Amino acid sequence: xxxxxPPPCTGEPCRSLIRRFALLGSWFVxxxxxxxxxxxADRYAATDGVFGNDCATPATACTIQDAITAAAAGDTVxxxxxxxxxxxxxNKAVHLAGSSAxxxxxxxxxxxxxxxxxxxxxxxxxxxxxxxVGVTIASGVTNAAVSGIEVRNFTSDCVRAVGGNHGLLVxxxxxxxxxxxxxxxxxxxxxxxxxxxxxxxxxxxxxxRAI
Numbered sequence: 001x002x003x004x005x006p007p008p009c010t011g012e013p014c015r016s017l018i019r020r021f022a023l024l025g026s027w028f029v030x031x032x033x034x035x036x037x038x039x040x041a042d043r044y045a046a047t048d049g050v051f052g053n054d055c056a057t058p059a060t061a062c063t064i065q066d067a068i069t070a071a072a073a074g075d076t077v078x079x080x081x082x083x084x085x086x087x088x089x090x091n092k093a094v095h096l097a098g099s100s101a102x103x104x105x106x107x108x109x110x111x112x113x114x115x116x117x118x119x120x121x122x123x124x125x126x127x128x129x130x131x132x133v134g135v136t137i138a139s140g141v142t143n144a145a146v147s148g149i150e151v152r153n154f155t156s157d158c159v160r161a162v163g164g165n166h167g168l169l170v171x172x173x174x175x176x177x178x179x180x181x182x183x184x185x186x187x188x189x190x191x192x193x194x195x196x197x198x199x200x201x202x203x204x205x206x207x208x209r210a211i
Contacts, residue, residue: 040074043067047082064088079149081122087131091138098123098148100172116202117148117172127154134158143167155179162186168196175203182210
């Protein structure tokens with residue numbers, strides 16, 4: 001005599017109950033995914049960055065544009081000191097973070113009420129007088145940021161936000177020798193431009209408008 005406890009579940013009522021439990025389980029899995037968002041990550045770029053690296057550590061740094069490609073929205077791309085000759089395109093909501101000279105961070109660098117970075121950036125993007133735009137924030141990209149970078153020697157805009165770039169931040173940077181504008185944030189078009197912060201930058205030798 002073979003007995004089982006509990007007795008086998010048979011019939012349509014039982015199968016319906018099993019389906020309900022399976023659906024309830026899938027809801028719990030989905031809710032668990034919503035409760036644990038992916039944390040922002042750091043990516044790294046250097047003048048000797050290697051194409052194909054994962055950009056996940058300073059030892060596996062890549063080019064600036066490759067680091068942006070590897071990044072997800074909300075990530076920070078840390079740029080090592082040096083001079084870079086490539087124009088950059090921010091096509092997602094990342095923070096392009098340069099660095100400043102060590103040991104000279106002081107508000108004393110700001111003369112009177114003049115604004116500017118508290119330390120000279122040691123990350124330089126140089127167009128060599130032949131490239132048009134230094135740093136482009138692509139159309140529709142929101143919450144992008146640029147900080148601690150010197151952008152110079154471009155024939156048009158040194159920094160250009162194409163349009164719809166709400167939440168843009170540009171700070172602690174040195175922008176100069178620009179053939180058109182220094183920092184250009186386009187507010188023309190549907191929705192205009194909102195929540196843009198441009199602060200503590202030094203701009204000079206701009207052909208048209210600094211900002």
